[in-house]
Each structure stands twice: as structure tokens, then as C-alpha cells.
Amino acid sequence: MDATVLGAWVATGLTLLIFSFLYKDNPLFKLAEHLYVGVSVGYIIVKTYDTVIVHLVVKPIVENGEIALLIPVAIGMLMLTRYVPKAAWLSRYAFAFIVGMGAGLAIPRTISSFILKQIEDTVRPLMSMTGPDGLAFSMNLLNPGSNLNALIILLGVSSVLFYFFFSIEHSGAGRAVARTGVIFLMVSFGAGFGYTVMARMSLLIGRLTDLIEFSDASYGRPTIWLLILMIAVLFFLSRRDQEHPPDTH
Amino acid sequence: MSFSERMLKIDRRIIFLMIGLCTLLPLLYPVGLPIKISSEVRGVYDHIESLPERSVFLLSIDFDPASKPELHPQAIALLRHAFRKNLRVIAMTLWVSGTGMADQLVTQVAQELGKEYGKDYAFLGWSPGGQAVIINMGQNLYSAFPSDYSGKPTKDLPILDGVRNLKDVTYMVSLGAGRPGVEEWYVFGKDKYKFEMGGGCTGVMAPGLYPLLRSGQINGLIGGLRGAAEYESLIGQKGKAVAGMDAQSATHVAIIVLVIMCNLFYFSLRRASQTQGQVG
Numbered sequence: 001m002d003a004t005v006l007g008a009w010v011a012t013g014l015t016l017l018i019f020s021f022l023y024k025d026n027p028l029f030k031l032a033e034h035l036y037v038g039v040s041v042g043y044i045i046v047k048t049y050d051t052v053i054v055h056l057v058v059k060p061i062v063e064n065g066e067i068a069l070l071i072p073v074a075i076g077m078l079m080l081t082r083y084v085p086k087a088a089w090l091s092r093y094a095f096a097f098i099v100g101m102g103a104g105l106a107i108p109r110t111i112s113s114f115i116l117k118q119i120e121d122t123v124r125p126l127m128s129m130t131g132p133d134g135l136a137f138s139m140n141l142l143n144p145g146s147n148l149n150a151l152i153i154l155l156g157v158s159s160v161l162f163y164f165f166f167s168i169e170h171s172g173a174g175r176a177v178a179r180t181g182v183i184f185l186m187v188s189f190g191a192g193f194g195y196t197v198m199a200r201m202s203l204l205i206g207r208l209t210d211l212i213e214f215s216d217a218s219y220g221r222p223t224i225w226l227l228i229l230m231i232a233v234l235f236f237l238s239r240r241d242q243e244h245p246p247d248t249h
Numbered sequence: 250m251s252f253s254e255r256m257l258k259i260d261r262r263i264i265f266l267m268i269g270l271c272t273l274l275p276l277l278y279p280v281g282l283p284i285k286i287s288s289e290v291r292g293v294y295d296h297i298e299s300l301p302e303r304s305v306f307l308l309s310i311d312f313d314p315a316s317k318p319e320l321h322p323q324a325i326a327l328l329r330h331a332f333r334k335n336l337r338v339i340a341m342t343l344w345v346s347g348t349g350m351a352d353q354l355v356t357q358v359a360q361e362l363g364k365e366y367g368k369d370y371a372f373l374g375w376s377p378g379g380q381a382v383i384i385n386m387g388q389n390l391y392s393a394f395p396s397d398y399s400g401k402p403t404k405d406l407p408i409l410d411g412v413r414n415l416k417d418v419t420y421m422v423s424l425g426a427g428r429p430g431v432e433e434w435y436v437f438g439k440d441k442y443k444f445e446m447g448g449g450c451t452g453v454m455a456p457g458l459y460p461l462l463r464s465g466q467i468n469g470l471i472g473g474l475r476g477a478a479e480y481e482s483l484i485g486q487k488g489k490a491v492a493g494m495d496a497q498s499a500t501h502v503a504i505i506v507l508v509i510m511c512n513l514f515y516f517s518l519r520r521a522s523q524t525q526g527q528v529g
Contacts, residue, residue, distance in 0.1 A: 022265045040346060047345050052377050055396060105384065105437070113436040113466070121464035144288075144463045192456045195473070199319060199452030201500045202474035204272050205493040206318020212276055 008214045012222040015207050016230050026237055028230065122157050124150045156184040251521065253514040264507065271503040275495035282495055289462055290479040292469025293447040296420060297330050304419035305412055306336040309434060310354070312426035313347035316451050320424050321354060322477035322490035323449045327422060328358040330484045337408050338370040339418075341394070343382060343429040348375045352398055367401075371408050374398030379429040383437040387415040415442040424449040424471075431458055435466055449476065 017032035057073055060066040078094040081087040126147055127135045138146040162174070163181030170178040215223035250258075300306070308327060312320045331338050338359075342351045355372045364370050373394040376382045385393035390412060394403050403409060411417060421444055423434040431448035439446040445468060450458055452473030462470045471480055474497060477490035 023262065043349075044345050047348055047375065048377065051345070051375060055400070056377070060395065105380065109436045109440060113440045117440075117464055117466055118460060121460070188456070192453075195452045195455050197504060198475065198497065198501070199473055201268075201272065201497055202319045202452060202493065204268075204500075205276070205474065205496050206489075208269075208272055208276055208496070209318075209489055209493060212273075 005219050008219040009222040009226070011210060012214045013226050015211060016223075016226050019207075020230060020234060023234060026234060028233060028237075122153060126151055126154070155180070160184050251518070253518045253521070256514045257511070257518065267507075268500055268503060271499045272496045275499045276492070279492065280495050282498055284478050284482050284491065284494060286479050286483060287476075289470040289472070290476050291483070292462075293327075293422065293449075293471055294330070294469070294480060294483045296445065296447060296468055297327075297334060297336070300334060300336060300419055302335040304336050305417060306331045306338050307415075307418045307421040308338060308340045309421070309423040309425075310340060310342045310347060310351040311344050311423055311430045311434075312451075313344050314350050316426035317350065318493075319451045319474050319477065320426060320449065321350075322474065322488055323471050323480060324351075324354055324424055325358055325488060326477060326480040326484055326486070326490070327424075327449070327471075328355065329362065329486055330480075332358065332362040332364055332369070333484070335369075336419075338364075339373065339408065339412075340370065341373040342375050343379055343433070344426075345375050345377075348398070367406050367408055369408065371403075371406050372398045373403065380433045380437045383415075383429070383433060384441070387438060387442040390414050415444055418444045420445050420447070422447045422449060425454065426451050427454070430454070431467070432461070435461060439466070447471075 014032050014035065017028045018036075020026055021029040057069060061069055075094050075097055078090050081090040127137055128147060137148070139148045140146040141148060143149065159177050159181035161181075163170075163178045163185070168174060211223045213219075215221055297306070308324070308331070310320075310324055328338065328340075338355075340351065340355045342348055352372050352374070355370065359366070359370050374397060376385075376393050378385070382393050390409070391403050396402050397406065415421075415438055421434065421438065423431045423446070425431040425434075425448065431450055431454075434448075435446060438444070447469040448458060448461070448467045449471035450473070452475070455470065455472035455476075458467070458470055458472075461467045471477060474490050474493055477488075478494045481488050481491045
């Protein structure tokens with residue numbers, strides 16, 4: 001059997017097994033779920049071993065004599081001392097190295113990219129210079145750089161920040177500002193949820209597109225045959241459960 | 250039990266079936282709804298279009314098969330565009346679980362357009378470390394990737410002539426499904442080594458990346474399957490993303506109708522119980 005055809009049968013079978021959960025939780029779904037976890041972990045272990053151990057450590061040391069690589073290897077090996085209770089304290093050096101290096105790398109870059117740059121963008125001028133002495137206010141909502149959008153963003157950022165400022169009571173004018181912040185948060189959650197729905201539907205479209213493609217005769221119509229088989233198995237399992245209800249105690 | 254109560258307690262499998270049919274039918278019988286190009290997708294397209302031939306284009310395929318339906322069409326469209334423009338395409342991934350898929354997709358598009366490995370494109374594969382790889386590439390690309398995916402020394406690849414680190418990259422696009430992805434490439438790559446950058450992401454991630462787009466930190470963003478469809482339309486080669494747009498629109502309409510109906514049933518039930526309470 002051609003590898004492409006075999007791949008089509010495996011992909012179709014696993015997709016249908018996972019989709020069977022939409023009917024109800026069943027052993028077919030669990031089989032596919034465990035296969036997914038096992039294959040993913042196995043793949044990651046093999047690729048990591050081949051890339052890191054073979055290509056980045058062993059080959060450079062043995063073939064090129066890059067002895068300096070033994071230093072990171074030794075630090076990495078200290079991690080494994082966690083499995084030996086008496087020597088577990090040695091792993092702290094490796095963790096300290098990782099935490100220290102990670103924080104040192106991340107903190108300045110994150111401040112620069114996500115705080116300073118975003119503040120710079122939030123406090124844009126609310127009016128634009130149009131000439132030597134003219135000021136203009138552009139009202140185009142569709143243009144992200146318009147003055148109206150700059151105003152909306154300033155309003156949104158200020159009111160949401162105020163909403164999360166708990167040191168004073170949100171009453172009177174403060175309540176109005178906090179409520180405005182809640183409205184901005186709701187719009188943001190709505191946009192996020194809308195995009196999430198779109199993403200999930202895209203995943204469904206991707207699987208259904210493959211199932212349609214694999215219903216072709218050139219693949220041996222795995223979609224049709226495996227769908228019939230799966231329905232038959234689900235029917236059999238359902239009948240069996242009715243006759244011998246599973247013991248829940 | 251009133252009609253509203255029965256509707257609110259409807260078997261959820263009926264809703265699954267409805268959504269399934271709304272997705273399947275437009276895929277089987279496409280209508281061809283128009284696709285409007287957004288400015289964020291055009292940003293990436295226009296920048297690649299403006300690059301001179303043999304410019305260095307770095308594509309980081311930072312996703313695995315779990316996000317394939319959304320990001321695979323984006324990668325294919327971007328690669329087709331870059332190859333047609335005769336750019337030097339350097340592909341890589343920061344996700345170990347996506348290595349095989351990334352190699353397959355780069356090879357497939359390169360063969361489709363008759364490109365030669367090593368001269369027109371290269372796939373560097375995966376290197377461990379996430380953001381540390383980006384920093385390492387910024388200092389010395391050959392130290393981050395001493396060999397390519399097939400094990401050939403990267404120093405021997407003609408495509409990398411004159412490329413020492415990320416500063417020599419003309420344009421970079423990260424197609425990210427999470428971390429490390431677009432944000433890491435901006436924070437540890439573009440912000441530090443100053444190259445032009447665009448992004449592509451799953452729909453779930455898109456709202457979180459819009460602030461980077463608006464502030465000009467990235468010059469374009471391809472969001473989800475919709476973004477891929479727009480890019481396919483821009484390069485004039487329609488693929489899986491455009492084919493999925495009718496189904497996407499149909500499911501969105503179905504979900505909007507379901508949300509409206511659910512609210513109507515809920516409020517009608519609440520009103521009925523309030524009226525009952527007043528009578529009692």
C-alpha cells in the first residue's frame with residue numbers, strides 16, 4: 001500500500017475516532033486520545049534526542065573537539081540529580097542558572113517591547129498638524145492611526161486601569177469611569193471570543209476538508225468505509241451498555 | 250414544559266449536527282462569497298512585493314500539526330509569494346513538534362515552483378531554547394544552527410552567503426500558534442536586531458497581537474484561516490483557505506442565529522416566570 005494512501009486511512013480513522021466524542025464519551029475516543037498523547041511525546045523525545053544530544057552535543061565534541069560544550073552539558077546534567085535525594089541540592093545550581101539567565105534576558109526586553117513601546121503608542125497626539133499653523137482631528141474609525149481611534153484608546157486604557165485601581169471606592173464620578181472600563185473590557189472579551197469561535201471553526205473546516213478529500217476513490221474511500229465501521233461499533237457499544245450497564249461503584 | 254424550556258434544554262448533539270452541516274454543505278457546494286482584503290494582511294503582502302530579488306526572507310514556522318488548518322495555508326501562500334519573487338527563503342521552526350510538517354511543506358512548495366535546495370531555499374530545522382535561539386541567531390546564525398535539517402553544515406549553503414546573523418535578514422515572518430512565536434520574535438529579535446517583521450497567527454491569538462500591529466512593531470498580521478484566504482486572494486492562487494471561507498461564513502451565521510435564539514428563549518422564560526410570580 002502506498003504511504004500516502006496508508007496515511008489517508010490513518011488520518012481519517014483518527015479524525016473519526018476523535019469526532020465520536022461528540023456523540024458521547026466512548027472507548028474509541030479514548031483510544032485515539034491516548035494514541036495522540038503517546039505519538040506526540042514519542043516524536044518530541046526522538047527529535048529532541050537527535051537534535052540536541054546527537055547533533056548539538058556528541059558530534060561537535062567528538063568530530064570537532066569542541067570541549068567547551070562540556071560546560072553546558074555538565075550544568076544540564078545537574079538537573080538529573082533531582083532523582084538522587086542526597087545529591088538533589090546540586091540541581092539548584094542548574095535552576096539558578098536558568099532562572100537568572102531567563103530573567104536577565106526577558107526583563108529589559110519585555111519592558112522595552114511591551115511597556116515603553118505600548119505607552120508611546122497610547123499617548124499619541126490627539127490632534128494632527130495639517131500645515132504651519134493648522135490642526136485637524138480625523139474621524140475615520142477604520143483607520144487605526146486616526147485621531148478618533150487615538151482618543152478611544154486613551155479613554156479605554158485610562159478607564160480600564162481605573163477599574164483595576166482598588167485603593168479608592170468606585171462611587172460618584174469614579175463609578176462612571178469604572179463602568180466605562182467594564183464596557184471596554186466586555187468589548188475586548190467579545191472580540192477575543194469571536195476570534196476563538198472563528199479559530200475553532202477553522203479547525204473543523206480543516207478536518208472536514210481532509211475527510212472530503214479522503215472520500216475519493218484514489219485513496220480507497222477511507223472516509224466512507226471507516227464512517228460506516230465507526231457507526232457500527234458505536235451502535236454495538238451502545239447496545240452492550242444497555243444490556244450490561246457499566247458498574248459505577 | 251414550555252417551548253422555550255424545551256429549546257433551552259435541547260440535546261447538544263443537535264447543535265453539533267447543525268454546525269457540522271453548516272460547515273460540510275458549503276465545502277461540498279461552494280458559493281464563492283467575496284473576500285475583502287484587510288490592511289493588516291496587505292501590509293505583509295506589500296512588503297514582500299517591494300523586496301528586490303535575492304533578498305533574504307526568513308520564515309519561522311512556529312506551529313505544529315494541531316494548528317495546521319489555520320497556519321498551513323498561510324505558510325503555503327507566503328512561500329509561494331516569496332519563491333515567485335525570487336527571494337532567498339530561509340525556513341526554520343522553534344517548535345520541535347512541528348519539525349517534520351515544516352520540512353514537508355517547505356519542500357512541497359519549493360518543488361512546485363522548481364526551486365533548488367541550498368541555492369534558493371534552506372530549511373534549518375529546529376534548535377532548542379526558544380527565545381535563546383533567537384538571541385543566538387542575532388549574534389551568529391551558524392552557532393544557533395551549525396547544520397540544517399538534513400545535517401549539512403550551514404556554512405556550506407550558498408543561500409546563506411553574506412548572512413551572518415539576523416541583522417542580515419531583509420524581512421522576517423513568524424507564523425506562530427503560541428509561545429515561542431510572533432511575540433518572542435519581536436521582543437528578542439526585531440526589537441534588538443532591527444529587521445523588518447510581519448506576523449501570522451491563529452485566530453485565538455490575533456486580538457492579542459493587534460496592539461503590536463497598531464504601534465508599528467510589526468508591519469502586518471495574517472490572522473487565522475481568514476487571513477490565509479486573503480493572502481491566497483492577493484497572490485492570485487486560491488487554495489484551501491479560500492475554499493473554507495464559505496463554510497466559515499455559514500458557521501458564523503449559524504452561531505449568531507443560535508446565540509440570538511438562545512437569548513430570546515431565555516428572556517421569554519424569565520418574563521413568563523416573572524408574570525407567574527406576580528399572579529401567585
